[in-house]
Each structure stands twice: as structure tokens, then as C-alpha cells.
Amino acid sequence: MKKIILLIIINLTGVLGFAQEPLTAKYDLMPWPKEIKENKGKFVIDSSLTISITSIKSERVDHAATQFLRRLTNRTGVFLNEGFPLENKKGDIQIQFDAVSKLDIKNNESYTLIVDPSAIKITAKTDVGASRALATLLQLIDNNTTEYFIPGVSITDEPRFVWRGLMIDVSRHFQPIAVLKRNLDAMASMKMNVFHWHLTDDQGIRIESKMYPKLTEQASDGLFYTHEQIKDIVAYADKLGIRVIPEIDVPGHASAFLTAYPELGSKDGYDYQIERFSGVFNPTFNPTIDATYTFLENLFAEITPLFPDEYFHIGGDENEGKHWDESKAIQKFKKKHKLNTNHDLQTYFNVKLEKILNEQGKKLMGWDEIMTPDMPTTAVIHSWRGENEGLAKGGTLIEAAKQGYQTVLSNGFYIDRMQSVVDHYTIEPIGDVKLTEAERERILGGEATMWSELVTPLTIDSRIWPRTAAIAERFWSPKEINNVENMRKRLEVVSFQLEELGLTHIKNxxxxxxxxxxxxxxxxxxxxxxxxxxxxxxxxxxxxxxxxxxxxxxxxxxxxxxxxxxxxxxxxxxxxxxxxxxxxxxxxxxxxxxxxxxxxxxxxxxxxxxxxxxxxxxxxxxxxxxxxxxxxxxxxxxxxxxxxxxxxxxxxxxxxxxxxxxxxxxxxxxxxxxxxxxx
Known part of the structure; x- marks a missing residue:
């Protein structure tokens, strides 16, 4: 009987929920996979290494395999004879997947990875899953004094949450294309799958509009993305298995918009200017005039085709409504339509925007201020407010899920606050709240948020990384993976690998x-x-x-x-x-x-x-x-x-x-x- 128990314990070593700690001490994987077991032996990396893909054509997997080989040779110094691709025969690394993904919240990113002395086999439901497996394989590369190798392991992996994002604010400080691409590369290496692009705010409009050219002529300082540049970023992200969600922040945070088109503002005769300071400001779209909705409908109709994803973020945060309160016309409108508060008026505005976006095939998403009694549950609530301690009791994330909204968490993951990685890593997104299966499914995941009041292209990488790698683990890995000291040990290795990838967080x-x-x-x-x-x-x-x-x-x-x-x-x-x-x-x-x-x-x-x-x-x-x-x-x-x-x-x-x-x-x-x- 004792022998049977011992065998069971040995077999469970490395499987989640039992003897996980010895393997987390041995391997520097991040995010940590759902299940990992050790096999005997190792796969030695030498000049004969090859990759084959025995599946349908996928630009994502081709790109991931090519980048894998580039990083492998740089890290090991091995001169490959052939590498990739092989045709009509199996390589040493064999990739097989069933389908090319349509990037959405239903996308399957699971994979299995088996490393034996003679071959490495990757199998996945989708090409994105296969790409995630290559990211893990790259982290497994090890060496002794005479050779580089990949240890014998079997990994079965899938994400805990379907939405694992990073928001970058490019309005307060503009971030060039190269900065965005290297951060997209880093996101993919950490298995993150949503790039939330905050494109407008009081400090500037960063997206070209051919229909409303004054937006960039008068409200961008000449720093904005053309349609072609946006298409390039979206295509690049797609190749990495990353969805791109644009944010056009309205009705507040509108100083830049109203600098170009003051007639859409809530206060007549106000001298609208691009803001140079940070904070919350009064300029706000006038939600009571048809011109506002015509403008936004035309702008959205121009912008939405650039972003294939079904979600479209309208911000909706921090509108204190001061200019609404000071406008007699707006107060008269509120009374006529029985809108008792500014929250009611903003809901009126948001409902109109949702209809506009729905007509363009988009699903409205906004910060949690948009969650009011009359807001349709087809909207997505982005939870950002409240004290971190409140997360254990649910906060707006749980409240939204219970009320029928899909929801995404950023409260506790504001990396611009310059808090320790421990502050973020120790946050459990759902806490101990009991949820029904339907409520849990509505909690899509979370986003780290990089507001850019205090960052430039020189420093942004050091404000995002390496802490966001640990946040990525919170969103991908099982809840039980939460040992802080072990995370620090693995993060130190991952940080240097991120610099190897092209980030500047260390060298700058x-x-x-x-x-x-x-x-x-x-x-x-x-x-x-x-x-x-x-x-x-x-x-x-x-x-x-x-x-x-x-x-x-x-x-x-x-x-x-x-x-x-x-x-x-x-x-x-x-x-x-x-x-x-x-x-x-x-x-x-x-x-x-x-x-x-x-x-x-x-x-x-x-x-x-x-x-x-x-x-x-x-x-x-x-x-x-x-x-x-x-x-x-x-x-x-x-x-x-x-x-x-x-x-x-x-x-x-x-x-x-x-x-x-x-x-x-x-x-x-x-x-x-x-x-x-x-x-």
C-alpha cells in the first residue's frame, strides 16, 4: 500500500495542485503553464535542428517559427544548416494545428508541448495556440558547459482568462510605431492577446481623420498615426495573435477634439485648447445637439473599418459635468427628457453611441462609469475604480458580471502608478466571490494600463516591463500560481529575455x-x-x-x-x-x-x-x-x-x-x- 501511495505522489510531481513548487524553482517559465511534467532526457540543440509544420498555411505560425529560430540561434550561438521550413518531411520540431484562428474571445489558445531526446512535438487547436507553444519552448532553452539543450518535459497549457491585455495611452505622450511593435512582441512572448490603444485625450488626437482633417491639423502637434500606419499595427498584432481595441474617449477628456471643433462643446464661447498638463478637465462634448452625434457617427464610420475586432472602447470616464451644469440649454434638455442627473445624461449619450457602433458591427466598451441602470447589458464594462482591497468582495467587476455585463478588470493593474510588482501580482482578479457559470464566463479577463503622463518613448518600456510579465501570469496561469519569491526569481530571467527581444527597459x-x-x-x-x-x-x-x-x-x-x-x-x-x-x-x-x-x-x-x-x-x-x-x-x-x-x-x-x-x-x-x- 505504501508503495502505491509513493508511486501516486511521484506521478503527481509537476502536476498543478500537488508538487508544483520544485518545478517552478527549476524552470523560468512565465506565465507558468497549467500542467507540466518532466520526462527523461533532453533535446540537444545543434546545427541539424529543423522545424516542420504539418498543417494548413498560417502566416502567424510561419512568423512565430522564424522568430523562434532567430532568437534560438542568437541565444545559443548555433549555426543552423537548414532550420526552417522543411517540406515533405518531419523536422526535429514538429508543429501541428487544426485551424487558423479568427481572433475573438472564443479563440482557443491551448496547446500541448512534448520534448523528447529525438523530437519536439507541438499540437494545438489553432495557429495561435501553436505560437503560444513556441513562446514557451523558447523559455525552456538551457545549457551546460558544452551544449545547449531543451529539457525533457510534457506541457499541457491553456489560459485562465480569454482577455489578457495591455493598454497604452498615446495621447499624453505620443509613441512611435517602433515603440508599439516592440511592445507587441513582448506581449506575444508573455501570451497576452489584447492591445488596447488609447488614441484620444485632452492632450491630443493621435488618429488621422480624412473626413475631419482639423483633428490632426489643430489638435495633434503633428503627432498622429495615418490610416496606413494603423493598418500596419493591426496586421502586425494579428500576426502575433493579438487583437487591437481602439479607444476614442468621449464625452469627457475632449479638450483636443473641441480645440478643432469648438461648436461641439458644451460651453459657448469657451477658449478650447490642447491641454499641456495632466488631470481631469472640464471640456465635454455637448450630448444634447444632433451635430455631436453626426460628428461621432461619421468619425466612427471612418475609423471602425481600420480595426477588425468587434469591440470598440468609448472611454466614458471622469466626466464631472461642470460645463453641463453651467449650460442653461443643457439643463433645459435634461428637464425635458426627465434626465435627473449628469449620469442620466451620459447614459443617454452612451446609448446613442452604442446604437451607432452596433450599426457598424461593433460592441461598445467603456470604463465603469458607463454602468448605470439604463445602460444595456450589451455594453462591456471596463472596471478601474475602487480600492484594491475591495476586489475580494467583487468591486465593479463582480457587480457588472452579476448584472449581466461582460467585464474586464484593470483596477489593481495601473502600472503607471509605479507600484511594486508584488502589489499587482498578489491581486486575485475574481477573489473568493462565488459566481454562477454564466457570471464567471462574463468576466473576460484584465488589462494592465499604461497611462502616459510621465512617460516618453525613452522610458515607456521601463514603466511597462518587466512588471507586466507578472501581470500576464495572473491572467494566464491557474489561480494557485501565486508564490511571490518564486515569481521574482523567474521574472529576473524573463526581464533579460525581454531585453533580448528588443525592449529598452534595462539599457535605457x-x-x-x-x-x-x-x-x-x-x-x-x-x-x-x-x-x-x-x-x-x-x-x-x-x-x-x-x-x-x-x-x-x-x-x-x-x-x-x-x-x-x-x-x-x-x-x-x-x-x-x-x-x-x-x-x-x-x-x-x-x-x-x-x-x-x-x-x-x-x-x-x-x-x-x-x-x-x-x-x-x-x-x-x-x-x-x-x-x-x-x-x-x-x-x-x-x-x-x-x-x-x-x-x-x-x-x-x-x-x-x-x-x-x-x-x-x-x-x-x-x-x-x-x-x-x-x-
């Missing part, structure tokens, strides 16, 4: 620091940046008035990221020491920072780096005194007081960043006071 930090120093040695600044994080949750741009559209975004805060790498390491070793561990690692950090400060003060100063000098000086002072205390196991009252006073200064933000080792330094100070101070 050095670009910014070289710019700040006029190409001096950046080691001291880089090490300081690894201890600092940008101010979080919009504290960097409080009330939206510190930074404008053309403010500099190559400052020290832009070189810092949400999860400061050395801070994580130092906080860990400091905690381990305080709990009885060795002090060598802590002293090592202190020595580095003291030496770095000496290098920093040798730099030729300028207005960009001079504000950092007090921070570095105080860090070096505390480092030196604590290092001395740890080594001598003695501390004087004078030194203790100096440390405590300096710590007050270190807690204060500097240059829009905060030093995120202050808590650990306080713990070490308290330890020294308790153990080394002479009574």
Missing part, C-alpha cells in the same frame, strides 16, 4: 544617466538608482501640475524603476542579520555606497545631478557609522544621534524619488542601539 536607464552626467562615469548614479524608486501613485506629479507635455523626462526619477533591485537585496540581508544572521553582506553594501559617494563627488556637477548630492552624502554618512558599529560591535551616543537625525533626512523624497532602504536602515540602527550602545 544607462542612456538617461549618461545624459544626466554629460557622458561621465555613471556607476555611482546607477548604484544609487538601484536603491531609489520614483514616487508612487501620482505623488510625482501631484495634481498634474508639476510636469507638462514637453517637460524633461530624462531625469534621475526616470532612470529609477518600481522595484529597486539592490534595495530588495539589501532589505533582505539586513532582515536576515537582525534575525541572527551574518553581518558581512550588510557591511559589503555599506562599503560600496561609501565608495560610490566618493566617486559621485568627483563628477562634474550640473543642475540635473546636484540635487542628489545631499541624499548621497547622508547615505554615505549613515553607511559609514553603521558599518563601524557592526564591525566593532560598539556605537557611541553621539554616533547614534547622528544616524537618527540623518535618517529623518533620508526619509524625505529627493528629485521625485524615495530611498527605499530606510526601513532596513532603521532596523539596523535599532539593533545597534539595543546591542552595541554602552548603557
Amino acid at each position: 536607464r544607462a542612456v538617461i544617466l549618461r545624459s544626466m552626467t554629460n557622458n561621465q562615469n555613471i556607476t555611482s548614479l546607477l548604484n544609487l538608482s538601484n536603491l531609489c524608486e520614483p514616487l508612487k501613485i501620482y505623488a510625482r506629479n501631484l495634481d498634474g501640475i508639476e510636469y507638462k507635455t514637453y517637460s524633461p523626462f530624462n531625469l534621475f526619477a526616470d532612470a529609477c524603476v518600481a522595484d529597486a533591485s539592490d534595495a530588495l537585496k539589501f532589505n533582505k540581508v539586513a532582515s536576515e542579520f537582525v534575525q541572527g544572521g551574518d553581518n558581512k553582506a550588510v557591511i559589503g553594501f555599506f562599503t560600496t555606497w561609501s565608495n560610490d559617494y566618493k566617486s559621485f563627488i568627483q563628477l562634474e556637477k550640473n543642475p540635473k545631478i546636484t540635487p542628489l548630492e545631499p541624499l548621497y552624502k547622508n547615505l554615505a554618512l549613515v553607511s559609514g557609522l553603521l558599518s563601524e558599529a557592526l564591525q566593532t560591535k560598539k556605537i557611541s551616543r553621539e554616533n547614534l544621534k547622528t544616524i537618527q537625525n540623518t535618517m529623518i533626512l533620508l526619509r524625505e523624497p529627493v528629485a521625485d524619488v524615495e530611498l527605499v532602504i530606510v526601513g532596513a536602515l532603521n532596523d539596523l540602527t535599532a539593533y545597534c542601539e539595543s546591542n552595541y550602545l554602552k548603557k
Whole structure:
């Protein structure tokens, strides 16, 4: 009987729900697959490697296979003799799928991947599923001192949610085509399948209209996408198995629209201008005049053919209705139509837009403000409001699903807030709410949102990645895959693979620091940046008035990221020491920072780096005194007081960043006071 139980346990090793942890420690897969088992042996990568596709023709799989081979050869240095494609015979990597996908929420992305010493077999229902398998296979590449290989595994995989998206706001700061394409590549590598393209806002119209040319002539600063560029992005995304959802934000966030066409505004005689600051502004479409609907109907009729997907996002958020309240004509209209509140008036507007979009074969989607009692349940609710803690009780996501709406979650996944990856990763989209099968099916999935008030093409990758890879795992992988430390271990590897793919989230930090120093040695600044994080949750741009559209975004805060790498390491070793561990690692950090400060003060100063000098000086002072205390196991009252006073200064933000080792330094100070101070 004991032998039978042992065999059962062994067979369950690597299967979800049982001994998953050993394999997550061994393989750096992200998102983690639904089920993985190890086989004996390994597939050795050498010059004879070939790929064959024994299925109908698919541009998606051809592209995925070609890119797989390119990245494989770059990573391994292996010179392939033939590679791809093979005709009339089986390759070493054999791909088989049943159908070419129509990209929609019913698309099947499941696959199986079997790696044996003699062959690798990929089978899938669709070409998109086969492409997802190749993304996993690429992450499995390993090596020893003499060869590269793929370990023997069997993987059965499918996504938890059908909607796994990334929204990029290109209105506040325009993002060129190349930026979008490299982020689409990264999305595909993380098995994300929806690109939500936020194309209009108060700061600019980013989509060409041939019917209304003043939109780009007067409200874009010349920064917009032509129809051909949009078709190119849509086609490129389609090749990656990614749907493109456009967002035209109305009736609020309309400053740019009304700069070009002020007659559609709610306040007569108002001087509409493109906004240069961030925030919520009053300009709003007038929902009581026929001209507004004629304009939007014509604009949508021109735009919708560029986007094959059935979903069309109309925004609908943050309309405070001030200009509606100030308009006598609008108030009269509300009274006549028995619209008691501005929410009622906006619902009136949204219902009209839904009919317009339905006539063009589109399904209206909007931020959760559109969910009002009279809004038809054919609309899709994009949940963004509320505290994260409320998710366990459902929030607007669960409320929408229970009321009959399809719904998508972004609350908790606002990556522009510069919160730690842990804050996002520990959010369970559905929580513990009990749902019927129909209600669960209406929860389509989620999106990470990259609002661009504080990002430019130079920095956007570092604000999206690598954190969004962990968010992608929340949307793809089973609920039970949630170990934070293991996620961090895998994410560190995936981050470098994303740079290999073409992202700039790592290398552009050095670009910014070289710019700040006029190409001096950046080691001291880089090490300081690894201890600092940008101010979080919009504290960097409080009330939206510190930074404008053309403010500099190559400052020290832009070189810092949400999860400061050395801070994580130092906080860990400091905690381990305080709990009885060795002090060598802590002293090592202190020595580095003291030496770095000496290098920093040798730099030729300028207005960009001079504000950092007090921070570095105080860090070096505390480092030196604590290092001395740890080594001598003695501390004087004078030194203790100096440390405590300096710590007050270190807690204060500097240059829009905060030093995120202050808590650990306080713990070490308290330890020294308790153990080394002479009574």
C-alpha cells in the first residue's frame, strides 16, 4: 500500500495542485503553464535542428517559427544548416494545428508541448495556440558547459482568462510605431492577446481623420498615426495573435477634439485648447445637439473599418459635468427628457453611441462609469475604480458580471502608478466571490494600463516591463500560481529575455544617466538608482501640475524603476542579520555606497545631478557609522544621534524619488542601539 501511495505522489510531481513548487524553482517559465511534467532526457540543440509544420498555411505560425529560430540561434550561438521550413518531411520540431484562428474571445489558445531526446512535438487547436507553444519552448532553452539543450518535459497549457491585455495611452505622450511593435512582441512572448490603444485625450488626437482633417491639423502637434500606419499595427498584432481595441474617449477628456471643433462643446464661447498638463478637465462634448452625434457617427464610420475586432472602447470616464451644469440649454434638455442627473445624461449619450457602433458591427466598451441602470447589458464594462482591497468582495467587476455585463478588470493593474510588482501580482482578479457559470464566463479577463503622463518613448518600456510579465501570469496561469519569491526569481530571467527581444527597459536607464552626467562615469548614479524608486501613485506629479507635455523626462526619477533591485537585496540581508544572521553582506553594501559617494563627488556637477548630492552624502554618512558599529560591535551616543537625525533626512523624497532602504536602515540602527550602545 505504501508503495502505491509513493508511486501516486511521484506521478503527481509537476502536476498543478500537488508538487508544483520544485518545478517552478527549476524552470523560468512565465506565465507558468497549467500542467507540466518532466520526462527523461533532453533535446540537444545543434546545427541539424529543423522545424516542420504539418498543417494548413498560417502566416502567424510561419512568423512565430522564424522568430523562434532567430532568437534560438542568437541565444545559443548555433549555426543552423537548414532550420526552417522543411517540406515533405518531419523536422526535429514538429508543429501541428487544426485551424487558423479568427481572433475573438472564443479563440482557443491551448496547446500541448512534448520534448523528447529525438523530437519536439507541438499540437494545438489553432495557429495561435501553436505560437503560444513556441513562446514557451523558447523559455525552456538551457545549457551546460558544452551544449545547449531543451529539457525533457510534457506541457499541457491553456489560459485562465480569454482577455489578457495591455493598454497604452498615446495621447499624453505620443509613441512611435517602433515603440508599439516592440511592445507587441513582448506581449506575444508573455501570451497576452489584447492591445488596447488609447488614441484620444485632452492632450491630443493621435488618429488621422480624412473626413475631419482639423483633428490632426489643430489638435495633434503633428503627432498622429495615418490610416496606413494603423493598418500596419493591426496586421502586425494579428500576426502575433493579438487583437487591437481602439479607444476614442468621449464625452469627457475632449479638450483636443473641441480645440478643432469648438461648436461641439458644451460651453459657448469657451477658449478650447490642447491641454499641456495632466488631470481631469472640464471640456465635454455637448450630448444634447444632433451635430455631436453626426460628428461621432461619421468619425466612427471612418475609423471602425481600420480595426477588425468587434469591440470598440468609448472611454466614458471622469466626466464631472461642470460645463453641463453651467449650460442653461443643457439643463433645459435634461428637464425635458426627465434626465435627473449628469449620469442620466451620459447614459443617454452612451446609448446613442452604442446604437451607432452596433450599426457598424461593433460592441461598445467603456470604463465603469458607463454602468448605470439604463445602460444595456450589451455594453462591456471596463472596471478601474475602487480600492484594491475591495476586489475580494467583487468591486465593479463582480457587480457588472452579476448584472449581466461582460467585464474586464484593470483596477489593481495601473502600472503607471509605479507600484511594486508584488502589489499587482498578489491581486486575485475574481477573489473568493462565488459566481454562477454564466457570471464567471462574463468576466473576460484584465488589462494592465499604461497611462502616459510621465512617460516618453525613452522610458515607456521601463514603466511597462518587466512588471507586466507578472501581470500576464495572473491572467494566464491557474489561480494557485501565486508564490511571490518564486515569481521574482523567474521574472529576473524573463526581464533579460525581454531585453533580448528588443525592449529598452534595462539599457535605457544607462542612456538617461549618461545624459544626466554629460557622458561621465555613471556607476555611482546607477548604484544609487538601484536603491531609489520614483514616487508612487501620482505623488510625482501631484495634481498634474508639476510636469507638462514637453517637460524633461530624462531625469534621475526616470532612470529609477518600481522595484529597486539592490534595495530588495539589501532589505533582505539586513532582515536576515537582525534575525541572527551574518553581518558581512550588510557591511559589503555599506562599503560600496561609501565608495560610490566618493566617486559621485568627483563628477562634474550640473543642475540635473546636484540635487542628489545631499541624499548621497547622508547615505554615505549613515553607511559609514553603521558599518563601524557592526564591525566593532560598539556605537557611541553621539554616533547614534547622528544616524537618527540623518535618517529623518533620508526619509524625505529627493528629485521625485524615495530611498527605499530606510526601513532596513532603521532596523539596523535599532539593533545597534539595543546591542552595541554602552548603557
